[in-house]
Amino acid sequence: MASDSSMSTIFTDFQKYLDDEQEIRERIRVLVRDLEQTTREIHTQLQLVHQQGGIKQVQDHCKKAEASFATLREQYRKLAEVVPSGQYYRFHDHWKFSMQRCCFLSAFITYLQTEKLVTREETAAKLGVELSRDNGFHMDLDDFLIGVLQVASELSRLAVNAVTASDYSRPLRIAKFVAELDAGYRLLNLKNDALRKRFDGLKYDLKKVEEVVYDLTIRGLKPTEDPPKE
Amino acid sequence: MASDSSMSTIFTDFQKYLDDEQEIRERIRVLVRDLEQTTREIHTQLQLVHQQGGIKQVQDHCKKAEASFATLREQYRKLAEVVPSGQYYRFHDHWKFSMQRCCFLSAFITYLQTEKLVTREETAAKLGVELSRDNGFHMDLDDFLIGVLQVASELSRLAVNAVTASDYSRPLRIAKFVAELDAGYRLLNLKNDALRKRFDGLKYDLKKVEEVVYDLTIRGLKPTEDPPKE
Amino acid sequence: MASDSSMSTIFTDFQKYLDDEQEIRERIRVLVRDLEQTTREIHTQLQLVHQQGGIKQVQDHCKKAEASFATLREQYRKLAEVVPSGQYYRFHDHWKFSMQRCCFLSAFITYLQTEKLVTREETAAKLGVELSRDNGFHMDLDDFLIGVLQVASELSRLAVNAVTASDYSRPLRIAKFVAELDAGYRLLNLKNDALRKRFDGLKYDLKKVEEVVYDLTIRGLKPTEDPPKE
C-alpha cells in the first residue's frame, strides 16, 4: 500500500498542475481585461456615427477607431502567448465575449467603409489572430457569426439616425444589406445554441429597418433612383 | 456593396465549416458510445468482487477486466484520430464522463491488485492516451481525480461486502487507504467546480468505512494485529 | 469540560449579540420605510412633468419636489445614527434600493433644472450623507450609477410626452444627453452584477429617444436650427 508520505508526494505533484492552471487563468483574466478596455474605446468612438453630425463624418470616425486595432493586435499577441498549445478551447470562455465584440467592431467598420460584409480572413488579420482552428490562437467561427449579427442590430439603429440627419438613401442601402445578411444566416443549419438565439433576434432588426424604409416611402421621402454609394 | 450572390457564397462557405464540425461531432458520438459499452462490460465484471464468492477471486475478476482494456485502447486510438489537432477541449464534453469512468476502472483494478493508488502514468498507458495536455488526445487531470474519487465510493461498499464475506481485515486496510486519499485531496486547492463537488462526497465514504471498522471492533471481530496484505 | 451551566451562560451571551443585531435591523426597517414614503412623494410630484401642462411648469414641480429633500436629509441623519460604525455594508441591503431611488430623484431634478448630469458631490449633499466610503453613512457609487440610469429611462418617456405637449426641441436635447450618458457608461469596466444589468437597458432608452427624434424628422417637425436651451 502507498505509504502516507508517498501519497502526499503524489498529491503535491497534482497540486503543481492545478497551480499552473490557476496561474494561466489569472494571466488570461488580466489580458482579457485589457482587451475589453480597448474594445470599449473603439466602441465609444464608433458610437459617434449615430450622432447628427457623426453620420457625415463616418470615415473620420472609422479611421480613428481603426487606429486602436493595432493595440488589439498587440493584446491578442500577448494572449496567444499565454494560452498553451492545444488548449485554446480549455480557456475559450474567458475571451469569447471579447472576441465576439471584436468581430462586431471589425465588421461594423468594414460596413461603414465599404458597405460590404467583412470576410473572416480580413477580420482575423485585423485582430492579428489565426484563421484556422488547427493553428493555435484563432477566431472561432461561431464568435465571428455572433459578432456579425451585432452589426445588424447597430445598422437598424443607424437607419433611424440617418433619417434624423436627413440622409434618406442610407436606410435603403442598410435594408438591402440586412436582408442579404438574413438570407445568408438562413442558409446555415444552426445548432440550438448561443448563435441560434442571437440569429432569432435578426428578424427584429430587419423588421425595424424595413419600417424605416416604409416610413420614407409613404411620406414621399424615398429617393427615386438607386442611390449612389455615399 | 456585396451582391446577393456573393453573400450567399460566403455563407455557403460558413455552412461547410459548420457541416464539418457536425460530422466530427457525429463520429465522436458513435465512438464514445462504443467506449461506454466497453466500460460497462468492465464495470460489470468488476462488480463481481462485491459478491460473496467474488472477494476471494478478486484477482481472477481483475484479470478478466484487464483483458478488455485492449479494446478501450483501440477505441481511444480511433477517437484520437477523429479529434482535430488543438481541439481536444472543444469536444471534451463528449467524452469526459467516459474518461472519468475509465480512470475509475483503472484505479479500482490497481487497488484490488496492489492496494495502492494508480499513478497518472499507469492510467494513461492503460488507456493508450497521452499524459500531457500538449500532445493531442490525453487524460485530463480533473477527469483522473474525479475517477479516483469513485474508487473511494466503491471501496466503502466493498468494506461492507467484505464483512459479509467474513473478511474482517480488508475493511481496516480500506479505511487506511481511504483516509490517505482524503488527506491527499485535502492538500489540493480546488476550484468551486465538478471536482470540488465530488470531493465533498469523499468524507461520507470515509465515514462509512470507519463505521464498518467500528462495527467490527464493537463486536470483537477486528483482527488484533495489523493484518498482512491479502 | 464546560459544565452545563457555563455552556448556557456562553450561549446566552451569544443571544445578546443576536438580539442587538435583530433590534438594529428592526430600527433600520422602520426608518427605511419612512424614507421610502418620502421618495414616493417626491416621485409622484415629479411625475407631473409628464403631463401635458406639466412640461411647461417643470421648474415649479422641481421646486416642490426639492422641498421634500429636507425630509430625506433628516431621515438619512436618523438612519446614519442607527447603523453602527464600520457596519454600513452589513446592512446595506436594507437601504440600497431607497438610495438608488434617491440618487435617481436627485439626478432627475438636476437634469430638469439644468439639463446637466448631477455630480456625486451634489447628490450626497442633497441627501445629507457622506461621499466617502471611509466616513460612515455614505452614498455607494454603484447605487449612484444605478440611480442615474433610471434618469435615462425617465427621459425616454419624457421625450415622448414632450412631443405630445408640442415641445419638439426637448427630445433633441434629451437624445444628446442620453447619448452622452451612454458613451460615459461605456467607458466603465463593469463587473457582471446589478449595475451591469441595468446598463444593458440603457441602449433601449437611447434607441427609444432616437426613434422619437426620427419621428419628428420624418414628419418635418424637427426644429431646423439647434434649439436654444429652454
Next chain:
Amino acid sequence: MASDSSMSTIFTDFQKYLDDEQEIRERIRVLVRDLEQTTREIHTQLQLVHQQGGIKQVQDHCKKAEASFATLREQYRKLAEVVPSGQYYRFHDHWKFSMQRCCFLSAFITYLQTEKLVTREETAAKLGVELSRDNGFHMDLDDFLIGVLQVASELSRLAVNAVTASDYSRPLRIAKFVAELDAGYRLLNLKNDALRKRFDGLKYDLKKVEEVVYDLTIRGLKPTEDPPKE
C-alpha cells in the same frame, strides 16, 4: 448641458473608483488563497486524530497544528491591512468560508486539548483578529457559530474512531459535550439563514454520537464510572 468632454471626465473619475475596488478584490483573493492553504494544512494535521494510532497522540497532533496558527495570524494581519476601514462587510463574502474554517479548527483543537468549548475571545486572539465589529477586521459571530457546529460533526466521527481504537470512555464525554452544544444552540433565536441551516444538521451529529454510546452500553463496554478526563 454637460459637454461631451466633461461627461467623459466625470466617468473617467468613476472608473478610477471602480478600478480601486477591483484592485482591492484582487489583493483580497490572493491573500484568502494563502489563508486557505494554511487551513488545509492544519486540517490535514488534525485529521490524524481519527487514525488508530492518532487518538493516542492527540496532544502531539494539536501541538503541531497549533504551530501553524502563527502563519494564520500573519495572513490575517495582511488581509486586515488590505480591507479599507469601514468596508469589512463589503468584502465579507471573500473570506467568510475561510473564517468559518479557522473558527472550526481553533474550536476543534481547544476541544481536543481541554474538552471545553473555545470562547470567542480565545478564537479571535488565536487568529489575531478583532473581537468587536466596531474595530476593523474582526471575527463575525455568525462565522464563529458556524465553525463551532463543524466541531460537532467532527466529534461524531471521532466517537466512532475512538471505539475502533478501544477508547470506550471518550464517546461518553463527546456525547455529553455535543448534547450541551445542542442545548446551547437551541437557546439562540436564529434567523432563517446559513447558520440556521447548519444548526439543523447538529441533531444528526448528536444522534450518531448517542448511537455509539448505545452500542457500547448494550454490549457491556460502557465504562461504569464517570470517566476521568484523558
